Amino acid sequence: MDHLDSLRVLLGALFFGVAVLGIFKVPLGVLWKPAVAATEWGHVLAVIPLLSLLLLPAGPGAKRWIALGLTALAVPLLLSSLARALVYAKRVEGELAASFGAAAPRELPGAPARPAPVVHGDLLSVSTPRVAPTRHVYREVEGGALHLDLYRGAGVPGPLPIVVVIHGGSWNSGDSSQLAWLNGYLAARGLAVAAINYRLAPRHTFPAQRDDVLAAVTWLQENAARLELDPSRVALLGRSAGGQLALLAAYTAGDPAIRGAVALYAPSDLNWSWEHPTNPLVLDSPKTLSEYLGGTPAQVKDRYDAASAIDFVVPGSPPTLLIHGTRDELVFAEQSRRLERRLAEASVPHLLLELPWATHGCDANPAGPGGQITTWAVERFLAAAFFSGR
Structure with a gap:
């Protein structure tokens, strides 16, 4: 024995x-x-x-x-x-309503809104109608084509508000399939979701990635009539590196059609990132940053400045939802805290949800505590951004 x-x-x-x-x-x-x-x-x-x-x-x-x-x-x-x-x-419900106002998310037959931040009956699985995307070329650059996947519910009449979704992956990996579940969830409830691919480091350095995001927004607006989209109602959503791009594009585009930005555990100040590196046994953040920006701050300080969304917050910047796990080892939660303070100083409507149990990638399981709260908050933030009369 x-x-x-x-x-x-x-x-x-x-x-x-x-x-x-x-x-x-x-x-x-x-x-x-x-x-x-x-x-x-x-x-x-x-x-x-x-x-x-x-x-x-x-x-x-x-x-x-x-x-x-x-x-x-x-x-x-x-x-x-x-x-x-x-x-x-x-x-959470009171905090979100206080920050953005109470707004009822769209519901369609077979696709109800989340009834609460965490639903006990959904802890094993969250059901949602399947939405198959269509693929489009939104830009041809440097001899290659950049694609986006457009999700929209079957039979949903337009024009539909647009959510541009930007994947993570340290700017050097990942693709438009990364948030497929959330994309389909939102599309089944009456939004158009464009999940984009963009040029990756180290072959392509900043500002290529930001330029691709802005080009995708422009393409969607220019083709809005054909695709039954509403070019005057756009939001940007990204996770990790994609969150940095979502924030930067939203704050620098100067486009009143961009009604909101959502960043999941994203770095917003790349100078601060360089000065506060992660544990190298977890992630070599100096290497990641230098490959993305084309050098160190001593070599390309202008790029670190231009890529730091925190420095472009002004009164009138789009309302912002931030979600970050407090024990995130890859992107420190202080990144979102610092951006939260800057948004408050500029009187920009915002909310930071600090999930005390969560780490990087806390939305990975739609049925998990982080996934449920993220979906609930994103759904209601977008309802406030698109349907509150702003």
């Missing part, structure tokens, strides 16, 4: 180790995705050690009790993200 007891200890240690990733910042980049799983799928993963507790009889011997103890500790740790989210969700 000794080998069986050793296996039980090993499994208990594994359960406990995964659970701990949901509490503390990870020291190694290879542990980041398991940490996302522990925080956003923790309520599902907790079933495994819980079953082990029920099936693992306590008996004589230190190994059995060690295994039992580790497994027992793993269950509440894995459930802790959901517990914290339920407490946090109680105040």
